[in-house]
Amino acid sequence: MLKVENLDLYYGAAHTLKKVSVSAEAGKVTCVLGRNGVGKTSLLRAIVGQRPIAGGSITLDGKEISKLSTPDRAAMGIGFVPQGREVFPLLSVKENLETGYARLSSKEKYVPQEVFDLFPVLKSMLRRRGGDLSGGQQQQLAIGRALVTRPRLLVLDEPTEGIQPSIIKDIGRAISYLRDKGDMAIVLVEQYFEFARDLADSFILMDRGEVVASGDRSGLDGDDVRRLMAI
Numbered sequence: 001m002l003k004v005e006n007l008d009l010y011y012g013a014a015h016t017l018k019k020v021s022v023s024a025e026a027g028k029v030t031c032v033l034g035r036n037g038v039g040k041t042s043l044l045r046a047i048v049g050q051r052p053i054a055g056g057s058i059t060l061d062g063k064e065i066s067k068l069s070t071p072d073r074a075a076m077g078i079g080f081v082p083q084g085r086e087v088f089p090l091l092s093v094k095e096n097l098e099t100g101y102a103r104l105s106s107k108e109k110y111v112p113q114e115v116f117d118l119f120p121v122l123k124s125m126l127r128r129r130g131g132d133l134s135g136g137q138q139q140q141l142a143i144g145r146a147l148v149t150r151p152r153l154l155v156l157d158e159p160t161e162g163i164q165p166s167i168i169k170d171i172g173r174a175i176s177y178l179r180d181k182g183d184m185a186i187v188l189v190e191q192y193f194e195f196a197r198d199l200a201d202s203f204i205l206m207d208r209g210e211v212v213a214s215g216d217r218s219g220l221d222g223d224d225v226r227r228l229m230a231i
């Protein structure tokens with residue numbers, strides 16, 4: 001479904017991503033692993049259209065999307081859960097979810113029941129302001145908001161960061177459920193190794209802007225991976 005090939009990205013003179021390649025398939029979780037600052041967030045932002053690339057290609061179902069705007073990519077089915085969640089603090093939970101309606105047809109403008117099944121707390125807090133939710137609840141809201149857009153490709157940037165263990169479990173269960181439905185490809189950036197290992201069908205490991213290892217989940221047990229994940 002998603003194919004990123006030989007992607008180069010710069011911030012000014014800094015060559016932040018060097019010939020990075022990764023792919024993601026429906027019904028699978030692809031994990032992007034690596035320490036702080038190796039370029040994981042930059043890769044995701046390039047995929048969703050928030051960072052221009054200097055070289056390489058990004059295709060979704062064979063169509064080149066690297067020149068398309070972020071809203072156009074969202075309309076093609078890319079949903080993004082950014083690092084830090086980016087919940088609108090003054091909007092209610094309901095209004096935050098409804099921001100996902102922008103590119104939907106009028107028939108699709110509702111919150112899918114599975115959002116509330118996966119995260120029942122959102123249902124009970126629909127009128128609360130986003131900014132009044134705990135970090136874990138905000139993360140659930142950010143995932144729910146992405147699901148409202150009916151993504152075919154769901155891109156998540158460190159959904160466990162700063163979250164309490166019980167909610168990490170809920171988020172892990174949600175990702176497994178979405179994967180097992182079979183029609184959605186999931187790209188997950190994580191620094192929490194055990195969480196990623198439990199979910200990954202395949203992975204890439206990055207170091208200083210480059211992919212230094214990749215493979216299926218069995219490759220995650222190597223010492224190299226742990227060493228390059230250690231902070």
Ligand SMILES: Nc1ncnc2c1ncn2[C@@H]1O[C@H](COP(=O)(O)OP(=O)(O)OP(=O)(O)O)[C@@H](O)[C@H]1O
Pocket residue numbers: 011014016034035036037038039040041042043083
């Ligand atoms: N807007 C920016 N301008 C300049 N440099 C940036 C910018 N954003 C990120 N960088 C630099 O690019 C490199 C990669 O950052 P990036 O956030 O992609 O890494 P990361 O692996 O996601 O790290 P983290 O886990 O901390 O988010 C870092 O050296 C970072 O300082």
